Amino acid sequence: MTPTDMSRPADISTRQPDSAPHRARDDADRRGFDWYVDKAVQLIVFVGGISAIIFIFGIFIFVTREGVGFLFEGFDLVEFFTSPRWMPTSSSNPTYGAAALILGTASVTGLAMIVAVPFSLGAAVYIGEFATGRSRETLKVLVELLAAIPSVVWGFIGLSIMNSLIVRIFDVPVGLNVLNAGIILGLMAAPIMTTIAEDALRAVPDTYREAAEAMGATRWQVVWRVVLPASKNGLMAAVLLGVGRGFGETMAVLMATGHSINIPDSIFDSVRALTATIAAELGETAVGSEHYRALFTLGIFLFIITFLINLTADLVVRGTGDR
Amino acid sequence: MFEATELNFRDNRVEWAVKALFLLMTLLLILPVLLILGVLLYRGGPVLSWEFLFTQPTNGMTAGGVLPALVGTIWLVVVALLASVPIGVAAAIYLSEYAPQNALTRAINLAIINLAGVPSIVHALFGVGAFVYFFRFGTSILAASLTLAIMTLPVVIVSTLESLRAVPHAFREACWNMGATRWQTIWRVVLPNSISGILTGVILEVSRTAGETAPIMFTGAAMFMPLLPRSVFDQTMALSLHLYTISMNVPDVPEALPYGVALVLIGLILSMNAISIGFRTVLRSRRKW
Amino acid sequence: MTAIDTGQHQRSADEGLAGDVKIDVRNLSIGYAGKSALRNVSLEIREHEIFGIIGPANSGKTSFLRALNRMDEFTESMTVDGAIRFNGRDVREWRNAYALRRRIGVVFPLPVGLPMSIYDNVALAPRLSGIRKKQQLDDIVERCLSRAALWDEVRDRLGSLGSLLSGGQQQRLTIARALSQDPELLLLDEFSIAVDPVTTMRIEDVLKELRREITIVLVTNLVQQARRLASRTAFFLMGECVEVNDTEAMFTGTVKDPRTREYVEGRFG
Known part of the structure; x- marks a missing residue:
């Protein structure tokens, strides 16, 4: 068996001193299969990584998208926060006061x-x-x-x-x-x-x-x-x-x-x-109706409140900085 | 000398009292649960039978079994798992193995925390707006499971991350020094040593989605649907919604029936929990380094 | 000039071996998150020599090794300035850094037995470079474990976990793994910390033999170890390369810098 019969790693014990410096290895610049696999995986897991951000924005956008019509048409900020009268199904004069719901929650x-x-x-x-x-x-x-x-x-x-x-x-x-x-x-x-x-x-x-x-x-x-x-x-x-x-x-x-x-x-x-109102009424509303969009507006409100609570919790923890 | 012992004596009594007080608080927190489980078992136990599990509800859901709801819940959980596990594991691998310390990574972490805090009913609204109408999946298992998947994504990420981080950094360095790429290192060293932890964690967390009701109410679960689902585009019954329906919306339900349904639902979740907790205990006792 | 040890004769006999410049370091500076760890180091390491690096803790020795195989890519805060030429080519110009690391074997002070079988530990690097044949892998595993003076102890239990071996065995396993890469350059960072004296001597003998085939950089906190093994030695102190000299000269008084003499004579460090 001559050294040339053997592939690279097998020659460690048989290698002669004079042959060592002249090992031909041309892989310095060749980015092989593994290199590309690594880059591909990096891209895939990166997409997974930012998925949480995508979903948070997605939730905000889709919930707002459904509720936004109401925000610009039927929505009355004062009524929403002060009136206890949540009467979306009233045929003559539907009102959307969330005060009682907020207090209930x-x-x-x-x-x-x-x-x-x-x-x-x-x-x-x-x-x-x-x-x-x-x-x-x-x-x-x-x-x-x-x-x-x-x-x-x-x-x-x-x-x-x-x-x-x-x-x-x-x-x-x-x-x-x-x-x-x-x-x-x-x-x-x-x-x-x-x-x-x-x-x-x-x-x-x-x-x-x-x-x-x-x-x-x-x-x-x-x-x-x-x-x-x-x-x-x-x-x-x-x-x-x-x-x-x-x-x-x-x-x-x-x-x-x-x-x-x-x-x-x-x-x-x-x-x-608030939450229970959405759960109880969403099934009974016509898609795209004022009532339907009012429920999504409640959803936006809930999303923002919980977002603020979580953000505050995170800031409180991060504020210590004594790890 | 005398004074010191007096003081110690008082300290000891305080110590004892405080300890007893905290133990009492802990037990008061846990006891109601055990009591509730006891009541459920006592009232719902007599309803349980193989027949209850494997027949359809009859007589306007006031009699019969829970088969379609049980099968539906399993469909929902499995499809949700298929969606959330790959994304969640990828996200965790990114955060643990690749993510540099920069603003984007902080934003991702913040998004995960907030995603975990979004109320389930808001997830439901998102599911309706996005999956049911925008992507036109209709009210279907697919829409409901995707909603559940996004909801469980944070816990999948966090529990996977914990398992990945339990693998010592020195193993990675050793591998890198041999010329392994990041992915080769993950594939040959990190994942083989964390996969069982990842799976147990994921099962433990995701089993809880079996109990979710609000996110599936409007996205894919039906109150009554005697046929078993055949594809992910079908609607389905689910145990959680079934319990809600027969206890709130259906008149003349025999008193024991909802207890039986609750028992099946909790039994399903707890048995999955027990399996994964047992598995975890075995894993922890098997030291690999 | 009374200090004579057996190694010296061998070294003189092998002097003809040392050939071309293997590693050429110019103005190398390393920092971690703005804190400097190594400043403006220039030195050459020749083919087939054992190049020693001595110096007290925190003098930048380990950082130097990490820069050689571009491990700064895995350490976010680490910054490297200056040029490191490996076989005449700047390591930064290697488009495939993994190929670079495959040619450089590394042994760190704390042994790392990967949590896989002893066999898999040693077969990992060959497998990474694409070797699949069982017979070939078997050969490599046996040869590398023998070289690292571990074969006799583990030949009957190659399937047991490498991470559960004793500290000294794990260190020899780490060395076997580094050899399994068939490296051109072997970096050893205080390898003897976790190994008993007898094993240390056996590994030192292996290193002397390996020197015929590859280039070795030996970082050590034992000045006598450097003297036993290294033909030339660098003395690092607080992030500076104080001097590079023939090892024997360093120990026999012809130092270029008085701080070196103080260190090798054991007055500090």
Whole structure:
């Protein structure tokens, strides 16, 4: 076997010193198949990468496209924000006041946060700072389980179980109200808030904890004086994202609020949410009608509000900059 | 000396009380769910049978089974997966392996966060405006699944990204130093070591789309449709919408029936979840480096 | 001139081997996100020599190696100025940088066993360059593992994971992988950190032999290792190339810069 019989990598042990400098390799400028494959893949994944941007713009454009006619014709900004009269199907004089819907959404989301914020943050602190090993893993799986229950099932629970519970306990005629939807929504928003809050706690470097513990602080003192202050922005973002989640929730509030237009006086009043209005009415409108476009206008409003909430959450997190 | 022990004693009591309080809060968060699952099982359990799963609803949806809804939900989820996984994985590969630190990358990340926060009903409006009317897919499985796919895209990207980033950077460098292109490195080293994590994450997240209702209500799901879908251009029933319909819109439904439907829906989601969580546990115990 | 070791004779005997300029570096400066890591380095590395680079931590040695095979393309903040000629041609002019990297084998201080079988680890580079025949791959794997003094330990378990070997074994696997590329140039960056002394000696012997075939750049924090192996050595200090000299001259006092003497005598670093 002479060296020339063997292809390139095989000659490493047989190569003679004098042959080495003269190896002919002409691949310096030849961009082979692999080079082009790499470029092609780079292009493909780049398109995938910017797809999120495309879709966000797409959503805004398509929702606006359907609603824009209404914005320029029937839309009355003052009426939209101040009038509680959402009467799109009135044959003589349809009105599009979203004030009651906005208040409905706000009251339910507000109550949900009162329920969910302390419990989620508490759970995050327990799971992140106190629980260890197996119990910690179990709790995390259970929180994931909580997130796995679909909103229509939550709505059904509000409609059936919670409804009769509220009627029985508080002796009110109807159990589908702010209280019902608020509790349901609170339980729905809790897992996402717990998960994000726990991530925020975990982002605090262990060296902080060790330093405080070295000074004789108890676990709780460490959490209260070191961990919570250091992670407060992340916790705030968790709360904001929970608010966004509650604000945008549809099926559960559609089923558990009672779905009647009302400016609530108490937590036992039925209300109607922005999202639920779209879900309930879109199927009954003629495509392109004023009502149809008014519903898309509600959609634009929802999109902008949640966009702002998410943007704020992102800015709050980015604002810390102490990674 | 005495004072110090006194203080420690108080600290210990506070510590104990605080810990108990937080544990209580955690349990209060979790207990209702377990209770609810219990009630669903108790009330819906008697309805469940093979017949319930494999027959059509009859008598104006007040009797019979859930077959078309079950099959429809599976269609919707699978088609949504087929659309969202390639795009999501490509996006994650771009972000993890290619993206430079610039304004565009920041914009992409921001878009992902915001896409995840768009209310499901707004996704539905988008689906109606874009897929049903603009692209003329009509109300069909295709339109509904694409709507679901865009909705789940952020979670697919984020969970894939996590798996890709778990592969140490040193492996990539070693590969590059051997003259591998970025793609050869991804294909031979990064993906083989993250694919199982990607799949479990994707299944875990996407199983939840089975429960989505609002995005499919106007894009492809029908309230009643006894025929099974034959192609992606057909409309279909879905478990989630079926539950909504029989609990809100259909009169004289026997009380146990919606519990049964809810149980089937949750069972479907949780079994997918359980499989992927179990798979994940096995993977984590199998150390490769 | 009392310092005499066995290596010196061999080096003198091989002196005739060192031939053309393999790497020609002119005014090389490297920075990371504006922070300078290496300033204005010019030196030549000849074919068939073992070229040593010594110097304390953070003196720019590793950055130098990374610039040679254009790894700056994978490190966003890294900027490289100046010219690096490989076989007389600026590496920047290579339209196919992957072909350049295929000719340059690299061994880093921390061993990296890829999470695939030992066999696949060594067969990866040949496969990347298109070799598919089983017999040919088998030959390469056996030869490279033998060269890296690992074959005897792993010949019965080539299918087990390379990433689960011990640190020293992984380092030898890394060397085997670098050899599997059939490189013209081998860059070694403090390879002995993760290896026990006996194995280090075995690898050093391999390097001395490889020198007949390829050019080796050896970055080391062990000055005695440079003395044992390198025919010429550069001393890097805080991003500067203080001097390039015949290794023996550096250790026997005829230094060009007093800082070099202080370093090799162990007064700092």
